[in-house]
Amino acid sequence: MIETIDTIETLTELEESLSRPSAADIACMRRLAGDVLILGASGKMGPTLARLCRRAADAAGETRRVIAVSRRAIKAPGVEAITCDLLDRAAVAALPDCPNVLYLAGRKFGSSGSPELTWAMNAIVPGVVAERFRASRIVVFSTANVYPLRDIMGRGSRESDAPDPVGEYAQSCLGRERVFEYYSNQRGLRCLFFRLNYAVDLRYGVLVDIATKVHRGEPLDLTVPAFNVIWQRDANSYALRSLEHCASPPRILNVTGLETLTVQEAAEFFAARFKRDCVYRGTPGPVALLSDASACHQLLGSPEVSTERLMEWVARWVECGGESLNKPTHFEVPDGRF
Numbered sequence: 001m002i003e004t005i006d007t008i009e010t011l012t013e014l015e016e017s018l019s020r021p022s023a024a025d026i027a028c029m030r031r032l033a034g035d036v037l038i039l040g041a042s043g044k045m046g047p048t049l050a051r052l053c054r055r056a057a058d059a060a061g062e063t064r065r066v067i068a069v070s071r072r073a074i075k076a077p078g079v080e081a082i083t084c085d086l087l088d089r090a091a092v093a094a095l096p097d098c099p100n101v102l103y104l105a106g107r108k109f110g111s112s113g114s115p116e117l118t119w120a121m122n123a124i125v126p127g128v129v130a131e132r133f134r135a136s137r138i139v140v141f142s143t144a145n146v147y148p149l150r151d152i153m154g155r156g157s158r159e160s161d162a163p164d165p166v167g168e169y170a171q172s173c174l175g176r177e178r179v180f181e182y183y184s185n186q187r188g189l190r191c192l193f194f195r196l197n198y199a200v201d202l203r204y205g206v207l208v209d210i211a212t213k214v215h216r217g218e219p220l221d222l223t224v225p226a227f228n229v230i231w232q233r234d235a236n237s238y239a240l241r242s243l244e245h246c247a248s249p250p251r252i253l254n255v256t257g258l259e260t261l262t263v264q265e266a267a268e269f270f271a272a273r274f275k276r277d278c279v280y281r282g283t284p285g286p287v288a289l290l291s292d293a294s295a296c297h298q299l300l301g302s303p304e305v306s307t308e309r310l311m312e313w314v315a316r317w318v319e320c321g322g323e324s325l326n327k328p329t330h331f332e333v334p335d336g337r338f
């Protein structure tokens with residue numbers, strides 16, 4: 001199904017749109033037995049994912065719990081929030097059993113100040129969770145940062161390409177996958193590595209960063225000249241439905257939109273919309289973090305929101321002065337801290 005909404009202008013419309021389950025999400029919920037547990041639920045994606053799961057379960061007519069776990073409790077109708085530090089083994093042991101786990105926990109941007117905490121979050125917590133939920137299916141949110149940067153004239157990384165992460169943050173993300181892979185290969189844990197780049201939700205995301213800079217007349221760095229994006233609802237929908245594809249050994253899925261965009265073409269689109277000039281800095285580099293998500297699109301269908309529509313929504317949101325999470329994506333940093 002193709003999304004046909006012309007514009008999203010209020011927070012209520014945004015949250016409704018981001019958590020609206022597709023027919024495929026509802027059908028998946030009908031097939032999937034048991035509760036859904038979201039670990040790391042209070043960040044940029046977790047609250048809308050929790051609401052989408054709740055709404056899909058309700059529409060499927062199934063009685064089931066949707067449980068959201070993080071250090072800060074989230075508030076979403078019909079979602080049970082549990083506060084838990086996943087670094088605390090006893091607290092993880094006390095979490096309820098659950099056959100379906102969506103694992104979003106990770107150390108955020110700006111983590112360069114405490115590399116040991118980033119490694120603990122991204123490489124020790126996976127072992128704690130894999131042991132606790134060894135009988136569950138786990139969709140492990142990961143990132144395209146595990147791949148090397150690609151020539152922008154060539155193809156994006158595919159699942160069969162060898163990882164080669166640039167920088168310590170990206171290496172710790174590969175560490176997260178490797179620890180889950182160990183438990184999958186040694187103990188039969190069923191999981192799927194959900195290699196995402198980059199979700200856009202109107203309050204944050206690469207397109208929002210570019211649109212905001214153009215709107216303010218700030219210079220755009222061209223060092224990393226191209227990127228991939230996906231509407232956050234489409235990414236959340238893929239995450240829910242990936243539960244049905246968890247396997248041992250782990251399955252890998254690249255998750256992003258259909259196209260590769262350049263910073264300049266996105267900037268020029270927003271400049272035309274806002275009747276502003278683009279200001280650039282630096283020269284376009286030859287490489288960027290790009291992935292090919294055609295396997296995901298074949299398995300789970302194409303994204304419902306086209307890049308064109310998404311750019312229209314972002315332009316309108318920024319033009320209206322819509323709320324921002326003030327969380328820059330740092331997509332222009334080539335050493336991959338997403």
Ligand SMILES: NC(=O)c1ccc[n+]([C@@H]2O[C@H](COP(=O)([O-])OP(=O)(O)OC[C@H]3O[C@@H](n4cnc5c(N)ncnc54)[C@H](OP(=O)(O)O)[C@@H]3O)[C@@H](O)[C@H]2O)c1
Nearest residue numbers: 040041042043044045070071072085086105106141198199
């Ligand atoms: N958004 C994207 O476009 C994108 C792209 C590539 C990859 N990803 C990955 O996808 C996942 C979800 O993305 P996101 O943007 O929602 O991430 P995020 O905003 O960084 O959220 C991370 C979550 O981890 C939780 N967390 C951190 N330390 C924790 C701890 N010790 N115990 C329990 N929970 C902890 C945080 O909650 P508390 O601080 O409340 O505990 C938060 O809910 C992340 O792993 C991210 O790296 C996202």
